[in-house]
Each structure stands twice: as structure tokens, then as C-alpha cells.
Amino acid sequence: MTSPDLVRVLTVLLEAGAERVPAEDLAWAPDMTPALNHAISMQYVIRKRTAHGTRFSLSESGYTALGLEPPRHMTVSRFIRSLFRR
Template sequence: MISRDLHEVLMVLYEAGGSRVPASEIGWTSEMAPALNRALNMQYITHRETRAGRLFSLTEAGYTAIERQPPQYMSISRAFRSLFRFGGGSPE
């Protein structure tokens, strides 16, 4: 079980689309900053800088923390990672 404020931050991102959501489209408030930093540190969410701005996404751990199913593409990428990790390929 995660704290209420952390759950709220993750749910706001989930409700905004969950994956590759522009920062401008996420309804986070300044009071959510500590929970947002905790979510980034705990790797529940990730962000990427693009030409269009910063994009946020839930990770598999983030979906699990809010008891939601991750999108199918995450399962496919996990399968590919496991093939390379255990199939003698490079772990990087």
C-alpha cells in the first residue's frame, strides 16, 4: 500500500493517459511536488525531455502501485528484455 499523496500523483498521471503525457496536460499542483519527487525516485514514473517538452509515463511499478494493468506493450518489452538478459546477450 502506498501513501495517499503518492497514490494521488500516480492516479492523476494515469487519468491523463499514463504514457508519454506532456507535462502541460497533467493536473499536478505545487502541493504534489514532494509526492512527485518520491514517485520519480521510486521509479513509479519516468520523464523524458523532447523538443515538444517534458513527457511523463507510468512504469510497470507505477501501474502495480495503483492496482491497474499496464498496457500490453509493456509486457512485450518485458519479454524482449528477458530474452536478451537470459539468452546470452548483453544486459545493457
């Protein structure tokens, strides 16, 4: 079971596009910070800092926490990454 605050954070990201969403495009309220930090620490959300700013994406476990099936391309990329890990 996922807390309502966490679901709210994941839903905002999903509705904004779910992948590589610029931080400024997300309608996260300041009171959502603890839930966002929890989502990042639980690896539901991936935060990537780039030269163009911070981007957020839902991970496979983020989709699962929302009760959704992750996109097929995520499964392929996970398999390819696993080939290069020891």
C-alpha cells in the same frame, strides 16, 4: 501500501493518458511536488525530456502501485529491452 499523496500523483497521470503525457497537460498542484519526486525516484513514473518538452509515463511498477495490471505492450517491451542488457 502507498501513501495517499503518491496515489494522487499516479492517478492524475493515469487519468491524463498514462503514457507520454506532456507536462503541461497534467493537473499536478505545487503541493504534489514531493510525491512526484518520490514517484520518479521509486520508478513509478518515468520522466523523459525531449525536444518537444517533458513527457511523463506510468511504469509497470506505477500501475502495480495503483493495483492495476500494466498494459500487455509493457511486458513485451520489457522482454525486448532485456535482450540487449548485459
